[in-house]
Amino acid sequence: MSLCAILCPASSRLPRRSAAMPTSSPTFVGAIDQGTTSSRFLIFNRRGEVVALHQLEFKQIYPNPGWHEHDPEELISSVERCVDGAVQQFEAQGHSRGQIAAVGITNQRETTVVWDKTTGKALHNAIVWTDTRARDLVRRLKARIGAGELTQRCGLPLSTYPSASKLLWLLDNVPDVKDAYERGNLAFGTVDAWLAYKLNGGPARDVYVSDPTNASRTMFMNLHTLDYDAELLEWFRIDRDKVKLPKIVRSADPDAYGSLAGTVLRGTKIMGCLGDQSAALVGQKGFTPGLAKNTYGTGCFLLYNVGHKPVISSHGLLSTVAFDFGEGRTMYALEGSIAVAGSSVKFLVDNFGFIDESSKLSALAETVEDNGGCTFVTAFSGLFAPYWIDDARGTIFGITAYTQRGHIARATLEATCFQTKAILDSMGKDSGQKLTELAVDGGMCNADLIMQTQSDIIGIPVSRPAMRETTALGAAIAAGFAAGVWESFDDLKDVNNEGKTLFRPQITAEDASERFARWEKAVQMSKGWSS
Structure with a gap:
């Protein structure tokens, strides 16, 4: 069955379109x-x-x-x-x-x-x-x-x-x-x-x-x-x-x-x-329940398609509209936001002088095999979803005489991955639907190390498209449906697939659970630093 058939009855496939575009020219x-x-x-x-x-x-x-x-x-x-x-x-x-x-x-x-x-x-x-x-x-x-x-x-x-x-x-x-x-x-x-x-x-x-x-x-x-x-x-x-x-x-x-x-x-x-953020979900073709995207920018915004009815979160997330493509056919999403993602990289550049430009942080992190026991809770202005801890502040745990710049760099990148894991866990509890793959976009996703780490921690594949202008593509898809450029969701199945990279978990579930437990312990210890 096509995606359109799943989402739209025969009488209302997609928005009422303008006259079909001529096929004689692109x-x-x-x-x-x-x-x-x-x-x-x-x-x-x-x-x-x-x-x-x-x-x-x-x-x-x-x-x-x-x-x-x-x-x-x-x-x-x-x-x-x-x-x-x-x-x-x-x-x-x-x-x-x-x-x-x-x-x-x-x-x-x-x-x-x-x-x-x-x-x-x-x-x-x-x-x-x-x-x-x-x-x-x-x-x-x-x-x-x-x-x-x-x-x-x-x-x-x-x-x-x-x-x-x-x-x-x-x-x-x-x-x-x-x-x-x-x-x-x-x-x-x-x-x-x-x-x-x-x-x-x-x-x-x-x-x-x-x-x-x-x-x-x-x-x-x-x-x-x-x-x-x-x-x-x-x-x-x-x-x-x-x-x-x-x-x-x-x-x-x-x-x-x-x-x-x-x-x-x-x-x-x-x-x-x-x-x-809805446009990015559409640009990633997150048309059906259980699909999600995460945009790694200055902060992170993760949207999870929950279907035709809104789900009001009881686990610290926001409920929003994913898209409305006509005839009452509306999809909703749960949303989780991370205040500090790419800005933590900028922090290491501007404030600590670890490297001279943000694009080199992943290379610095790759100079070591792991985080050396360090965990960095990047709560520069508190923690957002799903914790909502206003009095938390940025805290690095586990520093020893062994700690090098590369370990701090790894811990910084891992912080975003751990918070994404926490949001996904909350989304699963709220929606009752298991995520099978996470689509990603945004500047930080350019780094293979970050995406592999993300897949390891959440235990599912992470899909990175070759063309990462997914937010703008989502707006084009919405307009293209109305204009008749695309007739159904099936028409988009091959859009932006070429050159896609799929990162699969390379550590055991037990190892991932142990790492996340250490992160959760650090979150609890970061509380109360701002009165």
């Missing part, structure tokens, strides 16, 4: 990848190969300790410049811009933008998902009656992470935002909604939409209904008559997202949208 799909530090535009062929790419970094704004902002207009201008740059490369290869069937969007999640719905002007810098300025507000919210029941509806616990706390902070602290709210002119959105709105030309077209993978990160959407929840909004004391919320539409849709009003692709339709 067809391509564009993907806007608007991330935390840079914007990119990539063009993929039907085999999932990148044929053109343009990337621009933009300014990071840190007004106060713990605060992190972006200029909303710079997000738009950087995206538009990337579109033009990639298309220029594309046409230099002899292709025509008319061969680009559609454009998809993937974006940093939770980052919050507010603007005047009559003028389209942003009323404040975007507050980035990493921002913690709302911590006192969150502390007060946690004391409010009903706080413990929110997760059952929206899948997220109260924290500074979701968009809700960021919007409430803006309403409390920025007069222009408060004034627009009182006049009923306030528009709120995550970055996907802002992109769709502005790339369509702003108030002239007033395209104001968000997909469930992004809307589920606000705390305003009910995971079960995929719509805004009146009781959630009331609990947060948000008046729907005073703030405009984007309409929640499918992740793949031929009409809802409008079309580009500017750039050299003017008139090209936007047909797909996925939050970045």
Whole structure:
């Protein structure tokens, strides 16, 4: 049975598509990848190969300790410049811009933008998902009656992470935002909604939409209904008559997202949208329950497909929407986040001077056979999922006169692998489904040593694709489904398979268990270092 047959009844295979693309010339799909530090535009062929790419970094704004902002207009201008740059490369290869069937969007999640719905002007810098300025507000919210029941509806616990706390902070602290709210002119959105709105030309077209993978990160959407929840909004004391919320539409849709009003692709339709971690799961073809991906970046984000119904975690994980590809066919995921992954490597470079660049850490770790008895709990700002230990701090255990730089390097790399193991164990308990293979992407997965260590510790194969632009590929897949570039999930079975590397466990289960037990002991000993 095909994947499409499993997921979709005969009457609703995938999203209603635009007319099938002609087969006389090659067809391509564009993907806007608007991330935390840079914007990119990539063009993929039907085999999932990148044929053109343009990337621009933009300014990071840190007004106060713990605060992190972006200029909303710079997000738009950087995206538009990337579109033009990639298309220029594309046409230099002899292709025509008319061969680009559609454009998809993937974006940093939770980052919050507010603007005047009559003028389209942003009323404040975007507050980035990493921002913690709302911590006192969150502390007060946690004391409010009903706080413990929110997760059952929206899948997220109260924290500074979701968009809700960021919007409430803006309403409390920025007069222009408060004034627009009182006049009923306030528009709120995550970055996907802002992109769709502005790339369509702003108030002239007033395209104001968000997909469930992004809307589920606000705390305003009910995971079960995929719509805004009146009781959630009331609990947060948000008046729907005073703030405009984007309409929640499918992740793949031929009409809802409008079309580009500017750039050299003017008139090209936007047909797909996925939050970045969901996009990576789709790009790794994690379409069925029991499949998972882990993105090894500055931090780590592990998404585990749990099927057609949300699973509310009782083991320290987040519940979210994996994707919605139409006709009510929605897949959900459990999510675990690791605060420190690639940043621990940067720490050894910048703070300890172990090596002169991050790419050489794996080579340093390979100068020794093992960690020499060292365990490094990289809790620089506490531990995230599944531990959630705020007062833990980075701690190295087992140092002796024998310890060398290579041992510390190995222990640093192993820390991410052990935390991934802890998250996977929690996901198995919550979902009741056993993971059989872990798909990986992100910068750290380039190192064979890390991936082999990961496979050894979790006891299952780790699959690393040759083409690792899986987040952007996920956005292209969403748009490609709506455009008819791909007809079913079966059409993608050979996409990005060539050159895949599979790492299989090379140690016994008993050895892996012993190593993990040592890690868990170290975690417990790292508690209480910050009052």
